[in-house]
Amino acid sequence: MKILDVKGITKEFDGIKALRDVSFSLEKGTITALIGPNGAGKTTLLNILSGFLRPEKGEAYFRNKKITALPPFKIAKMGIARTFQNTRLFLQITVLENVLLAMRYENGENLKDVIFKRNRVLKEDREKVEQAMEFLEFVGLAEKRDELAENLSYGQRKLLELARALATRAELFLLDEPLAGVFPETKKKIMQLMEEMKSKGMTILFIEHIIGIVADISDRVVVLKHGEKIADGIPSEVFSDKRVIEAYLGGEYDT
C-alpha cells in the first residue's frame, strides 16, 4: 500500500532550483533512505513534506490526501512526524514533558476544561504520563524523566526526539539524519529502534550519509543530486548505479 506519493516537486530559492521535479512514493511499513551529497535538497524535501516550505510545483499525497498546501500542524495531525538534524527539543522543560507535548489531549488542551474540569484534566494527564513513560522506556530514557532536556547528551537528545515523534502516534516518520554524530552504541540502538518501528507497520523516510548503514537497514534508497532524483530502488541496485557512484566517489570535479 502506498502511504506517501510525491509527484513532481520543484522548489526554488531565489531562482536557484533546490529540487527539480522530484517524484517517488513510499510503501507502508518500509524504511527508505534519502541520500545525496551536501546541498542535494534532502532537508528541503523533508521541510516540504512536513509543511514548513511550499513547493513551486508538484504535490505530495499522504494516504491519498494532498498535504502540500497544509500548515505543519495539520500535516502532523494527519500522521506524519518528523525529527530534525540537530534536534529541536523543548530544552527548558523535563524529558517527560517533552514527550507529553507530543500527545494531544481531549480536555487538557481546552481552556474551559482546564479551569472548570480540573479533576478530569488531571486524570487525563495521569493516563498520558503512563503512555509517555512507555515511549521513554522504548528508547531507554525512562530514568531521565525528570531531567531537563538541556542536560541530555547529544545522543540522548536524538533518542528523546525519536520518542517524541513516536508519541504523536504517526504512521510516517521523516527523520533528518537520526544517526549522524552519535556514538556507535547509540547508533546501533537507534537502528534497532527503526527496525522495531518498521515491524510495527510504521513507515520511515530518513536522511543518512554513510552508505553502509543505508545498505543495512533500508528497503529502498532514493538518491538526490543537485535537487534531482538520480536513482531510486533497492540498495544493491542503487549502489551499483554508475551515476550514484559518481555522485559519491566524485567521478567528476564540478561538485
Place this chain on the structure above:
Amino acid sequence: MEYLIHILVISGIYTILSMSLNLIVGYTGLPALGHAAFACIGAYTSSLLALRLGVSPWIGLVAGVSLAVVTGFVSSFPAIRLKGDYLALATLGLNVIIYGIAKNWVSLTRGPMGLPGIPPFSIWGLKITEPWQYLIIVLIFDFLSFFFLWRIAESPFGRLLKGIREDEKAIQMLGVNTVRYKIAVFVVGAGFAGLAGVLYAHYITFIDPSSFTVMESITVLLMVILGGMANLYGSIIGAVALVVLPEILRFLGLPSSVAAPLRQMTYGFLLVVLMLKRPQGILGEYRIR
C-alpha cells in the same frame, strides 16, 4: 497603619497585573510590552460608566474586563504574527495608541485632566471607602486570579504554552495550532489586566492617562522578571517587592527631587544585577536566551 494597608492594596493590584503578564511572557515566551494598555481600558471603561451613566462599579467591572478582553482579542491578530523584538515593539505600539486615545479624546476622557470622583465599590449599599475594606476585596480578586491562572498555567494547557516558548516550530510539528493558544493567552492576560485597571480606578477614585504609560508596562514586566518567569508565586513576590521597595526609599529622608530619580535608578540597577546574576528571576524556571 492605613499607609501600610494602602501599600498592600497597591501590591495586590499589581499582583494581578504581574501574574497575568507572566502567562504571556513567562509561560508562552511572548515579549509583551503593553500590559498597561489593557489596564487603561478596564479603568476608563468602568470609571466612565460610573461617572457618566451612574452604572454600578460591579457592572463596570464586568464591562471593563469585557472590553479589555475584546481589545486583547483584536490586538492579538497582528501581534501573534510577529516574533521576538517585533512583537515587543507592536505591543509597545498598542500601549502608545491606547495612551494616546486616553490623553487626546478629551470630550470623553477629559484627557490629561483625568477623571476625578470615581465612586467606590459598594456592597448592599455599604460603600467600600476604608482601605482595609478595599484590601479584602483586592485580596479576594487576587485569590480568584491566582486560582484561574494557576489552573491554566499548571496544566497540560500551560505545558503547551511552555512548548510554544521553547520551540514554536517543533510544537507545530506535533500537531499543535499555536496561533489558537497565543490568541487565548493574549485574551486571558488582557482580561486580568483590565480587572486590575478597574480595581485601581475605584480605589484611587482618580485616573489620568499618566497611570497607563509604557513605563508602567515595563514596571510590570520587571515584576515578572524579578519574581521569576513561568512561576506565579514569583510574580506575587515581584509585585510586592517593587511596590514596597520605593516606599522604603521614602524613609531615607531624601528630598523628593532626589528620591524620585533614585527610585527609577534603583529599578534599573536591580534589573541589571538580576540579568547578570540570576537571569531566571527569584523563583523562575526559565531564562531568556
